[in-house]
Amino acid sequence: MHRSWLVAQYEYKRLASQKSFILVLLSVPLLISLIIGLGVVMERLENNDAPVGYVDKAGLLADPIAAPQRASAPDSPGVPGLVTLLPFQTEEEARQALESRRIQAYYVVAEDYLKTNRVDLVYIEPPGENVNRQFWDFMQINRLSELPPEIARRAVAGSNLTVRWPEDMPGGGREFSQRTFINNFLPMIAGLALIILLFISSGYLMQVVVEEKENRTIEILVTSVTPNQLIGGKVLGIIGVALTQVVAWIVFLALVVFIGGDYLGVGFLRNLWVDPRTLLTLVAFALPSYVMIAALMASVGALVSEAQEAQQTTGLFALPIWAPYWLLALIIEYPDSPVSIGLTLFPLTALSTLSFRLAMAPVPTWQIALSLTLLILCAVGAVWLAGRAFRFGMVRYGQGLRWRDLVALGTGQLARPLPGGQHG
Amino acid sequence: MGKIWLVLRHEIRTTLGSKSFLFLTFGLPALFSLVFLAVTALSRGASGIPGGAGGAGDPSRLQVEGYVDQSGLVKAIPTSVPRDILVPYPDEAAAREALRAGEVAAYYVIAADYVASGDLLYVNPKYNFATSRGQSWVMRQTLFANLLGNDAERIARAARPMDVKVTALSPAQDTRDEDNPATFFVPYISMMLLYVVILMAASLLLNSVATEKKNRVMEILLSSVSPRQMLTGKIVGLGLLGLLQTAIWMGTGYTFLLLGGQTLQLPAGFTLPPSILIWGFVFFLLGYAVYASLMAGLGALVPNLREASQAVILVIWPLIIPLMLSSILIEKPHDPLATVLSIFPLTAPIAMITRLAAGGVPWWQPLLAVGLLVITALIIIRAVANTFRAQTLLSGQPFTVGRYWAALLGRG
Incomplete structure (x- = not known):
């Protein structure tokens, strides 16, 4: 555990001092202000x-x-x-x-x-x-x-x-009126921000792993830490970075609300409010999603041998994670349809789908519970898989990543020496 | 010339053979088609969900709702509201009980001081703020009629206070028909299409240059081809592939539009002039020439692909500006800002095609834009050919903005 902690600390320091970290830190608030600004401009035009x-x-x-x-x-x-x-x-x-x-x-x-x-x-x-x-x-x-x-x-x-959901249902008692208009979108915006963060930081983790592999640092590391400690520490470090960003965004938002609402008297900022239950649910989903995606990305990083190849493989995860955004119209219009429920339960799409559904319509408690359980199980599975990928992949060079390898990894087939591979 | 041809043929062959290009060209349209089909099938199945869209004005789909009138205002239910769909309850507890028992789908509470405050509460478990308004119009009509004392003549007089006849004093500028979504989507789709095509074709070039630089193929190529020949061959070859990709994408899109039995409902006055296809082609060629050359220059300077993808944003930001301001370009195609964007060479390909699709652009503006674009393209191609020197192509220095500009200006 102590060694995982060392890895986590190193990873955190290294990521937090990156230029891109600061860029991401600033870009999401900027993006959100830009979207709101465009909305105001549209309103003015009309x-x-x-x-x-x-x-x-x-x-x-x-x-x-x-x-x-x-x-x-x-x-x-x-x-x-x-x-x-x-x-x-x-x-x-x-x-x-x-x-x-x-x-x-x-x-x-x-x-x-x-x-x-x-x-x-x-x-x-x-x-x-x-x-x-x-x-x-x-x-x-x-x-x-x-x-x-x-x-x-x-x-x-x-x-x-003023429209209100009855008190005796999930998310009940929520009110919709002109004052709460912006609030309706907050769960969606929060979901989007969390997913962008998830993507950037886990993509970064993958790059780090590939780089350490490319320059053979990893071979020296495994002389003193086990692959499981290494992956655990890296994922922990990434989550630390992600949490730092979230805290920074919340502070930024609080400042905007405080300054804009109390000092400048911008009306809608004063009414800005999200149901803490909604926020807690989103955070509860974001954490295992992070662990899962970070672990999956790290295992890809461990299996491929070049940064460029790793980037292409990211598409594998990007496709399902962004899928709810393509199907946005469908989910918004029919939040209780089988597609929406299916996407809520599927671990890779759970976070984004839920961020829409929580904003739009009441979500039954059993769906939230089931989806969260599945997500946590998958996250544990992903960490386990990543440990295996590290053990077998880190001395693997010059081979492309094939589907066969991923399947073999899950079933333990990769334990045998790889045919035709060069071994460092 | 022979060497250019060789480079061109090689580019086409290797790109056509690469998996990622094949996936983007054939796999992605196939994937989109599948998603499209699934969504269509599902939304057809889902449209039967009660309380979904909650069609306003369709009496057959109206649900029974309760109301609690604390103001004592509602004396009668107007005739325009179907009978028996508004059930009075003495207090909110009774209404809540009825909602729980499923007797009513929702209920209203009219505040005691309604005339002064206007407060109306609508408790509806199916309310979805993005799609359905519920059927609150029923209660609004009832309140309106009762405020007017249920006097039929007075209601008729107030419900339609005027029939407006519009006179526009600016005959030259036709205005957009806001009710028809096609007048928004046709320009919008034209814009997105041109953006995607220019960007995709240009990134093919960036990839090609950066990869060859990284795996040192460049070193061997430069021993027998001049940098300028190589650049020309690559631009033309990959441009052709970009066109092929667009053709396949558009073909798929068009087929699905036909298969789905949907046609764009263009209003009578709104015709898409055939000249827009020609303009589209011209602006694609010029836009591609400018952005592909800029990307090639980028590819020549970056040491590896990872840095290349980070540096792309430096080059493409002028293309993104019209996308961000798309609403202005479409809603107000004659706004000075729109005109400037559509003539400024770096934003012109996208902005002008949007305005042309929206209609009513004076004839000299696209010609001016094309003229300026041609000049810009020539300058940029010359500048990039300068960067295509052995010295920069073979170096492994990290990419910086300063080096990029210096190389383009020939001081690198």
């Missing part, structure tokens, strides 16, 4: 805050009632602010204002509006979606002028809808 004019030929809007702010819904990140509505006496005036870009568009309420319902919209560039909605509401509330104002306002604004 809405336009410039004033809008109107010409009332029907005489309906002599003493207009302002349109109310629309009520909030759980499926939208925010309600756009109201734009200023400017009355114009004649169409010419409105048109001049439009051409001089003082307004983004203008509406003309037709003389025979009460009969035909006709309203003309004139623009150079189409106005934002918020404008269409607001003017609709404006006309609506002004046609309900006989109602008490607060009743009319409520009828036009609609309901502030």
Whole structure:
């Protein structure tokens, strides 16, 4: 155990001082801020805050009632602010204002509006979606002028809808409303961040093993540690690095929430919150996933003889791990379909699939328990397999990795000297 | 010329023989087809799941829901809502019990101060925030009608306050039909296609150069071919392979579109001009020439493949910018930013094809973009040929950004 610890310490120090470690440390928060930023830009593109004019030929809007702010819904990140509505006496005036870009568009309420319902919209560039909605509401509330104002306002604004899952089910009591909009995506973002981390760090472990093999360091190492101690220590070191990154991200996120929410008053940051049970479940899945993938990658590293070959073999793991992202639409739309359940139970896809399903819909407890058990069993199996791969692979040079070898490794066939292989 | 031909033939032969190329060309489309078929089959099977999409407006699929009216506002259920699908309960405990017993699929709680606060709670165990809104529109309509005093004439008047007739003062610029997904997907697919093809063909070149450099084949080749001949042979040969790969990919995609019985529903006013195929080909050739040469220059400088894949990002970032801003390019193809991106040579191949697919680009813009691209391609090919000197090709120095630029500028 002491020697595993030494290996782990060495691995940790070496990885944490790498340039790429710092790059990864920064890249994920950057990526996430970029995604959020793009979302905000899209939102801005759709809405336009410039004033809008109107010409009332029907005489309906002599003493207009302002349109109310629309009520909030759980499926939208925010309600756009109201734009200023400017009355114009004649169409010419409105048109001049439009051409001089003082307004983004203008509406003309037709003389025979009460009969035909006709309203003309004139623009150079189409106005934002918020404008269409607001003017609709404006006309609506002004046609309900006989109602008490607060009743009319409520009828036009609609309901502030909050959706809740019943308390007596897994993940129960969770609420969805406009305030929690961003929170809905947090499990998915957390899952993605964990998987990127898993990939980069375990890929790195593989490179380390191949390099040590290429420059024959490994032959010196095995004179003083057993292969099992070596693999155990390396996996431990990688997990340490991964945990450091996770802690750094959480601190970064906490800082953003603290500074952005409390000091700058960004509304959605103040409401940022994930169900601790969801987070705990994800972490519980991430740890064995790490051990499993790291061990598998390390065994590939031990079996191949060149860094380039190792990189190509990574595809073997990358394909199933990213598969849930290809099938994202299917999992989101049918979180309880056999495909989603199958992907939840399969160890390589469990983490990512679960991160979607926990975000979308309640996941039955038995599925979580079964999947976690399978994952832990596989992780133990992978470490055992990696130990064997180290024992037999580390003095193996100049041979490509074949499927046959992997099968033979599992059944213990590789214990015999390899035919045609050069032995260091 | 004969030597270029030899290099070209060798490149095609070795690449066609490599397993990874065969997998990418034939295996990946086959794999995607399998996944596609599986997903189609499964989603057909899964569409019967109750409460899945929860089709709004389809009365036959509406479920019975309960409500607790703490405000005393709901006096009658409007006629637009099917009968017996809203069941009143005196308090939330009773509604919860009914939900547990399976009598109702969900229930609402209308807050006591609803008129002032507008608070409406919807307890629904099947709610999926990404796909289904549940059927909360039923309750919204009921509340709307009751706020308006269940007066049929008033409801009709308020439900449709205006019929808008649109006049656009800018006749030259046609606007995107936002309701038709094809007007988004056609430009988007054109963009992705060109991006993938240029990148794949260019990385073939990087791989080829870096591998030959690493296993010292380069040393032998350079004794009989000039660096420039080698570069030309490689660019042309691997470009042809890239085209072949695209043809196979597009063929597979098209076949599956036909097999699945799906056609792109193009709106009447939206036609994809045939000229876009020609433009696509021209922009592919030029984009490939630029990026393949840059990649070859990279391959010439890196000591091994691992460093090569890390250095690629240095070269391809201009290609990624249009991808990131794809929404602007598609939604607002006449935005100044979009125009600049589609004329600037390094981003032009992808950005211009997106705008062309979106439609309405003045004729001189693609011509200008092509002209600038040709000039850029010529400059870059010259610069890269400079780096293809024995001195750099044979050295094992580590790759740095500084060395790359210095070599391109001929000072290496």
